[in-house]
Amino acid sequence: MSTIEFNQMLLANAEFLRPFAITLTRDNETAKDLFQETLFRALANKEKYNVGTNIKAWLYTIMRNVFINNYRKKARQNTVLDSTPNDFLLDYNQTTTHNNAEATLQLKEIQLSIHQLPDIFKKPFMLYFDGFKYHEIAGMLKEPLGTIKSRIHFARKLLKAQIQRY
Incomplete structure (x- = not known):
């Protein structure tokens, strides 16, 4: 197969890759980069394409592999290696006192807001909060069942309106 024939076949099937790239990345700009990288790899490896095989499947495979490789590369880059000495652990047993006053006040306000809910919403909400299905x-x-789901939803909505600063 000549280079011109391969390029024409590649261009005819390239547009099918765009939705797949968006599905993989869930981001338009990243999808464009993935699309370009896929076409570059296809052009660079055109000798590996077997004439008569499904070019769409070949392109999809290239795109999937490029996506996986990029994902793995990003995962490795996000790994933080700590090479600092552990001298700070010498004083680790020192005690500190934590002030829980603010958290206690916030908890009391939340409990008060729950207590002020109308009984029709409070009972199902409290049961759901206690772990019941x-x-x-x-x-x-x-x-x-629908009534219970609705009441729990409205209880959450009322609480969210009352406690907006958290």
């Missing part, structure tokens, strides 16, 4: 709460309160 929706269907278990519906059985306990003898209410339809």
Whole structure:
């Protein structure tokens, strides 16, 4: 296969790669980079393409492999290696006192807000907060499942409005 034929075939099938790149990266700019890298790799490795095979599958495979390699490279770059000496551990047993006053005040305000909820919302919310599943709460309160979900949703919404600064 000549270079011109390969390039024409590549261009005819390249547009199918754009949605796949966006699906992989979930970002337009990164998808454009992935698309360009894929086409570059395809052109650089055109001798590895077997004439008569599915070029779309070949291009998809190249794109997937480029994406995986980039992902692994980013994961390695995000790994932080600590080569500092551990001299600070000599004084590690020193005690410090933590002031929990602010956290206690915030917790009291949240509990007060929950307590001020109307009973119709407070009961299902508290049961859900205690770890019960929706269907278990519906059985306990003898209410339809949708009603329980709705009441818990509205309880969250009311609490969020009351406690906006957290």
